[in-house]
Amino acid sequence: MALVAGPGIGGSRSSAGTLPAELTLVIDKHVKYIQGLDSRKDELDYWLTEHLRLNGVYWGLTALHLLGHPDALPRDKTLEFVLACQNQDGGFGAAPGHDSHMLYTGSAVQILATIDALTDLEVSQTGGKERIARYIAGLQDPTTGTFAGDEWGETDTRFLYIAFNALSILDMMHLVNVESAVSYIQACANFDGGFGRAPSAETHAGQIFTCLGALSIVRRLDLVDAERLGAWLSDRQLSNGGLNGRPEKLVDVCYSWWVLSSLAMLGKLHWIDAAKLITFILSCQDSEHGGISDMPGDMVDVFHTVFGVAGLSLLGYPGLVEVDPVYCMPKKITQALPYHQA
Amino acid sequence: MSKAQPSAVPSRPKNKSAKKREPFYAVSPRWSDVSPIPLIEGPPGQKDPGPALATIAYSPRYSEAMSYLRAVMAVNEFSRRTLELTEDIIGMNPAHYTVWLYRVKILKALWESEGTRTEDGVMAELDWLEEISERNLKNYQIWHHRQLLVSLLPKLPTTEPEFVAHILSFDSKNYHVWTYRQWLCRRFPDPLLTTEMELQAVDALISEDVRNNSAWNHRYFVCFGADELKAIEAEGGNRKEILAKGGLVVDEDLVEREINYAKDHIAWAPQNPSAWNYLKGVLQRAAISVADMQVFCEGFVGGRHADLMSDSVRSSHALDWLADIYRLTGHFDSSKRCLHALANKWDPVRRKYWDFRAKQVDEEAREDQ
Numbered sequence: 001m002a003l004v005a006g007p008g009i010g011g012s013r014s015s016a017g018t019l020p021a022e023l024t025l026v027i028d029k030h031v032k033y034i035q036g037l038d039s040r041k042d043e044l045d046y047w048l049t050e051h052l053r054l055n056g057v058y059w060g061l062t063a064l065h066l067l068g069h070p071d072a073l074p075r076d077k078t079l080e081f082v083l084a085c086q087n088q089d090g091g092f093g094a095a096p097g098h099d100s101h102m103l104y105t106g107s108a109v110q111i112l113a114t115i116d117a118l119t120d121l122e123v124s125q126t127g128g129k130e131r132i133a134r135y136i137a138g139l140q141d142p143t144t145g146t147f148a149g150d151e152w153g154e155t156d157t158r159f160l161y162i163a164f165n166a167l168s169i170l171d172m173m174h175l176v177n178v179e180s181a182v183s184y185i186q187a188c189a190n191f192d193g194g195f196g197r198a199p200s201a202e203t204h205a206g207q208i209f210t211c212l213g214a215l216s217i218v219r220r221l222d223l224v225d226a227e228r229l230g231a232w233l234s235d236r237q238l239s240n241g242g243l244n245g246r247p248e249k250l251v252d253v254c255y256s257w258w259v260l261s262s263l264a265m266l267g268k269l270h271w272i273d274a275a276k277l278i279t280f281i282l283s284c285q286d287s288e289h290g291g292i293s294d295m296p297g298d299m300v301d302v303f304h305t306v307f308g309v310a311g312l313s314l315l316g317y318p319g320l321v322e323v324d325p326v327y328c329m330p331k332k333i334t335q336a337l338p339y340h341q342a
Numbered sequence: 343m344s345k346a347q348p349s350a351v352p353s354r355p356k357n358k359s360a361k362k363r364e365p366f367y368a369v370s371p372r373w374s375d376v377s378p379i380p381l382i383e384g385p386p387g388q389k390d391p392g393p394a395l396a397t398i399a400y401s402p403r404y405s406e407a408m409s410y411l412r413a414v415m416a417v418n419e420f421s422r423r424t425l426e427l428t429e430d431i432i433g434m435n436p437a438h439y440t441v442w443l444y445r446v447k448i449l450k451a452l453w454e455s456e457g458t459r460t461e462d463g464v465m466a467e468l469d470w471l472e473e474i475s476e477r478n479l480k481n482y483q484i485w486h487h488r489q490l491l492v493s494l495l496p497k498l499p500t501t502e503p504e505f506v507a508h509i510l511s512f513d514s515k516n517y518h519v520w521t522y523r524q525w526l527c528r529r530f531p532d533p534l535l536t537t538e539m540e541l542q543a544v545d546a547l548i549s550e551d552v553r554n555n556s557a558w559n560h561r562y563f564v565c566f567g568a569d570e571l572k573a574i575e576a577e578g579g580n581r582k583e584i585l586a587k588g589g590l591v592v593d594e595d596l597v598e599r600e601i602n603y604a605k606d607h608i609a610w611a612p613q614n615p616s617a618w619n620y621l622k623g624v625l626q627r628a629a630i631s632v633a634d635m636q637v638f639c640e641g642f643v644g645g646r647h648a649d650l651m652s653d654s655v656r657s658s659h660a661l662d663w664l665a666d667i668y669r670l671t672g673h674f675d676s677s678k679r680c681l682h683a684l685a686n687k688w689d690p691v692r693r694k695y696w697d698f699r700a701k702q703v704d705e706e707a708r709e710d711q
C-alpha cells in the first residue's frame with residue numbers, strides 16, 4: 001500500500017559500503033520526510049491516495065510522536081483538518097466532503113487523542129465525543145456482533161477492532177454489545193489457531209492483530225490459546241529477520257509490526273529474534289532522504305514508516321518513545337485514558 | 343422500453359487518462375444542463391490552503407468529473423450518462439467507494455425503467471467488471487460490487503467458477519477473491535458443495551502450488567468449515583465450543599480421506615507448513631490424538647533413534663510434532679532431543695521459543711516422577 005510513495009528507496013545509503021548491521025535509525029531524516037509529504041501534492045500519487053488522507057495524517061503524526069518530535073506538525077492545523085473531515089452523521093470521511101467510514105473515524109479519534117484535543121471537541125460542539133461514539137456504535141450488526149465499515153455493510157474484524165479502539169479512547173464502550181462482539185471474534189478462530197477477517201476466512205497476521213487488539217481492550221485475552229498462537233506468529237520470522245503475514249508470503253515491514261505487536265499482547269515478544277528484526281527494518285530505511293519501505297529496495301511511504309518505527313519502539317530501540325502495541329499510539333497517551341484508569 | 347435495447351453496457355469514454363488537463367464534461371453538450379459542484383477545500387471560511395498533509399490537490403480531469411458526480415448525486419439522477427460518469431471515475435480511482443454505491447442505484451433504476459431482466463442486467467455488468475477486476479486485484483469495492491450483483495441471481499452463473507479461477511491465476515493468494523469464493527459456496531451450496539466441483543477446483547490449485555496456504559484454508563472450508571459455520575450460526579458460540587460439544591457429525595471416511603491427502607502432500611514437500619497445519623486441523627476436528635502420527639513423523643527425521651543434527655532430518659515440522667508426541671507419551675528425553683535440534687540447528691531464529699518448550703517438558707517430567 002503506497003501513500004505518497006517515494007521519492008526515496010528503502011535500503012539506499014549515503015555512504016556506500018556501510019554494512020546493514022551498522023545502520024542506525026536516521027530520526028531527523030524521517031521527521032523531515034514526514035513534514036515534507038505535504039509539499040509533494042502536485043504529484044499524481046498524492047491525489048490518487050486522497051481516499052487515505054485522514055489515515056495518512058494518523059500515520060505521519062504517530063510516527064513523529066514515536067520519533068520524539070510531537071510538535072513537528074502544527075497542532076492547530078491538524079485539528080482544523082480533522083474536524084473538517086467530520087460529517088453530519090458524526091463519523092469522519094477520508095478528506096473533507098467524503099462519506100463517513102469506520103477507517104477514517106478511527107484515525108480521527110486516534111489523532112484527536114494524540115494531540116490532546118478530545119476536550120477541544122467537547123468545547124467546540126456539545127456532546128462532541130458522544131456524537132462520534134454513536135456513529136461507531138450504529139455500525140455494529142445487532143445479530144452477529146461484528147462491525148461494518150460504513151452504512152453499506154462490509155464487515156471485517158478490522159472494523160470491530162477500530163470500533164473498540166476508538167470507543168475506548170472516547171470512554172464510550174457502554175454504547176456497544178461487547179459480549180456479542182467477543183463471541184464473533186471467537187467464531188473467527190481457525191483450525192490453525194489463528195484468526196481471519198470473518199468466520200472461516202484464512203488466518204492472516206493483520207487479522208490476528210485486530211482480534212487480539214479488540215480482546216485486549218476488553219481484557220478478554222484469556223479466551224485465546226496464547227501458546228499455539230504465539231508459535232504460529234513466531235513462525236512468521238524468516239532467516240533475513242523480517243516477518244511475513246502468512247506462510248510462504250514475502251516479509252514486509254508492516255507485517256513485522258502486526259506480528260510483533262500481537263506477540264507483545266500475548267507476552268511472547270521474546271520468542272522471535274529481536275536483533276535480526278531490527279536489522280531488517282533498518283535495511284528498509286532510506287538513510288539519505290528518510291522514510292521506510294515495505295522491503296529493501298522498494299519505494300518508501302508513510303504507512304511503512306510508522307509501522308517500522310513502531311516496531312523498533314516495541315523492540316526497545318534507543319531514542320524512541322514507547323509505543324502501545326494495542327493502539328499503535330504513544331503508550332503514555334493511552335495509559336492516561338479514563339477507560340484504562342478503571 | 344424495448345427489451346431489444348442493449349442492457350446496461352455503458353459506452354466507454356474515449357480518454358480515461360487521469361493526467362489529461364482538458365475539460366471533458368464542461369465542453370460536452372450532453373452535460374450542458376448540469377452545474378458542477380466543486381469541492382470546497384478545508385473548513386468553511388478558511389482562507390489558508392489548509393493544514394499540513396491535508397490540502398487536496400486533484401488532477402483537473404478527475405476534479406472535473408467529481409464535480410459533476412456531486413451535482414448529479416445531489417439530485418439523485420439515475421440515467422445512462424450518470425452510469426458512464428461512474429465508469430469514468432472508477433477508471434481513474436476505483437478505490438472511491440461512494441461512486442460504486444451510486445452505480446448500483448443507477449443500475450437498478452435503469453433495469454426497471456428500461457425493462458431489463460435482472461439476470462441480463464447482472465450478466466452485462468459482470469462482463470464490464472471483469473476487465474476492471476484484472477487491473478485492480480487488491481481492490482475491495484470490485485468484489486463487493488460483484489457479490490452484490492450475483493446475490494441478485496437465483497442460480498449460480500455457470501461462468502462464475504471459471505472467472506474466479508481465472509482471477510486466481512494472477513494472484514492465487516488474493517484475500518478478496520477467497521472471501522468471495524467462500525461466499526459463493528455458501529450462497530450456492532448446490533452445486534458447489536453438494537458435488538465434487540469445489541473440491542476438484544481446490545485440488546487443482548494445491549497441485550499447482552502445494553504451499554498455497556489460501557488453498558489449504560479453502561480445502562478445510564469445503565470439507566469441514568462450511569458445516570462448522572452453519573452450526574455456529576444456528577447455535578451461536580464458537581468453533582471450539584461446537585467441537586467440544588461433539589454435536590457435529592464426523593464422517594469417518596471423509597476424515598480418513600483428508601488425513602491421507604495431507605500426508606501425501608507432506609511427503610511431497612515435508613517442509614511445507616500449510617499441509618502440516620491442515621493435518622493438525624483435521625485431527626482436532628475428528629478428536630484424534632497427534633500421538634497417532636508418531637510413525638508418520640518419524641519417517642521424516644530418519645527414525646526413532648536417528649541423529650537429529652544430521653541430514654536424516656527432512657522436516658522441522660516433524661521434529662516439532664514429535665517433541666509433542668514424545669512428551670504426551672512420557673518419553674521426555676526424546677522430546678527434548680527434538681527441541682534441542684530445533685533450537686540449535688533447524689530453526690535457530692526461534693531458539694527462545696524452543697527453549698520455552700523444553701522448559702515445559704522439564705516441568706512435566708518433574709511432575710511425572
Ligand SMILES: [Zn+2]
Binds near residue numbers: 001254294304
Ligand atoms: Zn506492507
